[in-house]
Amino acid sequence: GAGVSQSPSNKVTEKGKDVELRCDPISGHTALYWYRQSLGQGLEFLIYFQGNSAPDKSGLPSDRFSAERTGGSVSTLTIQRTQQEDSAVYLCASSLDWARNTEAFFGQGTRLTVV
């Protein structure tokens, strides 16, 4: 597709279960971000991938969160032993190259609800 694709669009999971969220960036985009928006909050940075560089994981809220990006393309955000406070909309964005200051393109997000 032409845009950033995220799946699933909605996920309801029981507390304590693991979940995987997927992001397919725009082809050729070297930069990829994960953000989340909790209810009533702004965009919270989680993790940033830029090309082959080591990812910036400084935004991950706990060691239950991890992400990988295979082959410089698809990314998976994994949350282990989910907690209710993990409920949020998780947004993925990609950009051609941050050094050129190009805009970020966002996916539609995954709404995660932990019950």
Next chain:
Amino acid sequence: ILNVEQSPQSLHVQEGDSTNFTCSFPSSNFYALHWYRWETAKSPEALFVMTLNGDEKKKGRISATLNTKEGYSYLYIKGSQPEDSATYLCASNNAGNMLTFGGGTRLMVKP
């Protein structure tokens, strides 16, 4: 993590009013300032990417200015329409690194 702040947090205006809001960001190692528009149930979409001090960009009734020395940007909407209702996000790219977003300004335009 950088400190990017937006004000006000929310704003109610009448249709036809002009309005503006502010984004402040670190001026050191500045690369670019982005503005995004985020409508409910949709994903954020880029409005402007600005890099030069004194830059001014315009798209229809929306325009933005940039002051990189003092670290602020203004977004202006002329003659607000109900379809302008959205959250407006700014994001700063410093040292060619990641984008850091502000908390957004939620604009509601009453018909």
